[in-house]
Amino acid sequence: MFLEACVLATTLCGFFGIVLKKNLVMKIVAMDVMSTGVIAYYVLIASRDGLFTPILDGDQTVAYADPVPQAVILTAIVIGFSIQALMLVAVMKLSRDNPTLESHEIEKNNTP
Amino acid sequence: MNNLIFTIGWIVLPFCLGFGIYLIPKLHKFFALFGAIVSVGYALQLLVSKKTFVFELLDNFGVTLILDELSGYFILTNALVAVAVILYCWRTEKTAFFYAQTLILHGSVNAAFACADFISLYVALEVSGIAAFLLVAYPRTDRSIWVALRYLFVSNVAMLFYLIGAVLVYKSNHSFHFDGLVNAPPEAVALIFLGLLVKGGVFVSGLWLPLTHSEAETPVSAMLSGAVVKAGVYPLVRCALMVEALDPVVRVFGVGAALIGAFYAFFERDTKRMLALSTISQLGWILAAPQVAGLYALTHGLGKSALFLTAGGAFPSRNFQELQQRSIDPRIWMVALVASLSISGFPLLSGFAAKALTTDRLLPWQDIIMNVGAVGTAMVYAKFIFLPHRQQEQASEDRKNVAPGFSMAAIFLLVGLIAANGFYIQAYTVGKIGKAIATIVLGWLAYFAITQRVEFKLPRALEQFEHLIGVMSLMLIVLFWMVWARSGI
Numbered sequence: 106m107f108l109e110a111c112v113l114a115t116t117l118c119g120f121f122g123i124v125l126k127k128n129l130v131m132k133i134v135a136m137d138v139m140s141t142g143v144i145a146y147y148v149l150i151a152s153r154d155g156l157f158t159p160i161l162d163g164d165q166t167v168a169y170a171d172p173v174p175q176a177v178i179l180t181a182i183v184i185g186f187s188i189q190a191l192m193l194v195a196v197m198k199l200s201r202d203n204p205t206l207e208s209h210e211i212e213k214n215n216t217p
Numbered sequence: 218m219n220n221l222i223f224t225i226g227w228i229v230l231p232f233c234l235g236f237g238i239y240l241i242p243k244l245h246k247f248f249a250l251f252g253a254i255v256s257v258g259y260a261l262q263l264l265v266s267k268k269t270f271v272f273e274l275l276d277n278f279g280v281t282l283i284l285d286e287l288s289g290y291f292i293l294t295n296a297l298v299a300v301a302v303i304l305y306c307w308r309t310e311k312t313a314f315f316y317a318q319t320l321i322l323h324g325s326v327n328a329a330f331a332c333a334d335f336i337s338l339y340v341a342l343e344v345s346g347i348a349a350f351l352l353v354a355y356p357r358t359d360r361s362i363w364v365a366l367r368y369l370f371v372s373n374v375a376m377l378f379y380l381i382g383a384v385l386v387y388k389s390n391h392s393f394h395f396d397g398l399v400n401a402p403p404e405a406v407a408l409i410f411l412g413l414l415v416k417g418g419v420f421v422s423g424l425w426l427p428l429t430h431s432e433a434e435t436p437v438s439a440m441l442s443g444a445v446v447k448a449g450v451y452p453l454v455r456c457a458l459m460v461e462a463l464d465p466v467v468r469v470f471g472v473g474a475a476l477i478g479a480f481y482a483f484f485e486r487d488t489k490r491m492l493a494l495s496t497i498s499q500l501g502w503i504l505a506a507p508q509v510a511g512l513y514a515l516t517h518g519l520g521k522s523a524l525f526l527t528a529g530g531a532f533p534s535r536n537f538q539e540l541q542q543r544s545i546d547p548r549i550w551m552v553a554l555v556a557s558l559s560i561s562g563f564p565l566l567s568g569f570a571a572k573a574l575t576t577d578r579l580l581p582w583q584d585i586i587m588n589v590g591a592v593g594t595a596m597v598y599a600k601f602i603f604l605p606h607r608q609q610e611q612a613s614e615d616r617k618n619v620a621p622g623f624s625m626a627a628i629f630l631l632v633g634l635i636a637a638n639g640f641y642i643q644a645y646t647v648g649k650i651g652k653a654i655a656t657i658v659l660g661w662l663a664y665f666a667i668t669q670r671v672e673f674k675l676p677r678a679l680e681q682f683e684h685l686i687g688v689m690s691l692m693l694i695v696l697f698w699m700v701w702a703r704s705g706i
Contacts, residue, residue, distance in 0.1 A: 116377075116381070120374070120686075120690070123370075123374060136377075139377055143377050143381055146384060147380075147384050150384050150388055173387070173391075174384060174387060177336050184340065184343045187347070191369065192366060192369060192370065195362050195365065195366040195369075196366070198357070198359075198362050199362055199363060202359055203359075208683075211363055212363070215359055215360040216428065217487075
């Protein structure tokens, strides 16, 4: 329960960071915090029934961690990582004309 | 077994072709067209055979694919829009990069229409988000980069909520399959629906859509509005069909979106923004009757992409006031006329059949509201229908500005709009035709009554980036309340 609360708190911190931070890079970092929370939640759910790495070695009595959420979240980590890379490239391009990277200013300059 | 190989081949093909373009850049257009045409063939085969294929790969926690008539309609929409967009770009100087991204976008949306488990869907939606980002940012101006960045940001945050919901479904079912929503706790449904509503551009969560779709290049906006948003809507429809308890929730959002979209669109002065806002309302129509969503999605996709190509590629201006003061080439106006009439539901065009089918399946409480929505749609599209159109001297000058592939793409889409009538020919009864014409005439009268007198500008505050993100938390609470109240725990 305590761990679940921590994971939820991380996710919410990330979410509020996206809303409250003014700087575009900080917003992206906040999004990363949020996705860290989500990933941690998958890991937490995988470890419901046990903590051992699920490798078959004859001894069946050990309580294994559930491999499915881990496998799934690995995909999500890779996708999240590539999206973040793309976003940072976009921010680099934007920073040439908006060196302060304040999202309000960028939005004001680029909305018709 | 053969069907399985065939299906997987079809899902993988656009990606192989898309990456293949980088190896043989000279053949980019042909690869892209080939990929889209294969999808047309696959979808037609699904629609004609009326069979349902369910594939479960790697046990119950692996990938699930469901292909039936419903997904057939969505796949056909995606494929026809892609063909039209490629025809539109045929004689332009678009690079191999553009065609490769178009194919990958097409392939990922196809995959979203084929899968029936939350993780495959997540991957498909994220890939479509990345490809759409690259296409929107293609002109590399500051504005296009900002619009694309905003789109990717909003959709990625929504998908993070979705992921939490997906793992909650897994927790209670040991499977990511869609029908696991039956046993899932209400918060799981709320989180997943939030992700899909944002991604699909439905109701208030869809207010990222007007700026993205209007500021993208014309072929890209045609593709986004015609096909890509439906990748978010289709899973909602599928879930509503699989889990009876969720059907009313989806219908409520459908009705809400249909009204709010039409309202916003009517007071818009920019053609492309108006089309994007009307997409929100049409997505609402798709959700309003999940059993028959397929045909509506198809006719909307064809009509809307034709209108986007016309408004962005052939009209001399994007501003309605300017368009009122000058004359449009009658041939271009004809394209806008036919597509607008179809979306308004005029008989002879397939929009009529789709609307008739949807109104048949509405629940009693939806009936009156959706009829108001239909009048609203007619009001919105009257703006295109009553644009002045006469042959004038300046017309020849305007014709030079028309994109070279426009006529080919427009003819293709309009033929599709007429041919799609064949899917529901039973719609042509006297009562339904009378009702459709009455609705449209009422809408036109209301258009003249209101536009002559009211000058009104709606605030755009809700479209600001931070509000888009903030609204997600509110929608999450609303969704949770709706699902929780229905589950009666």
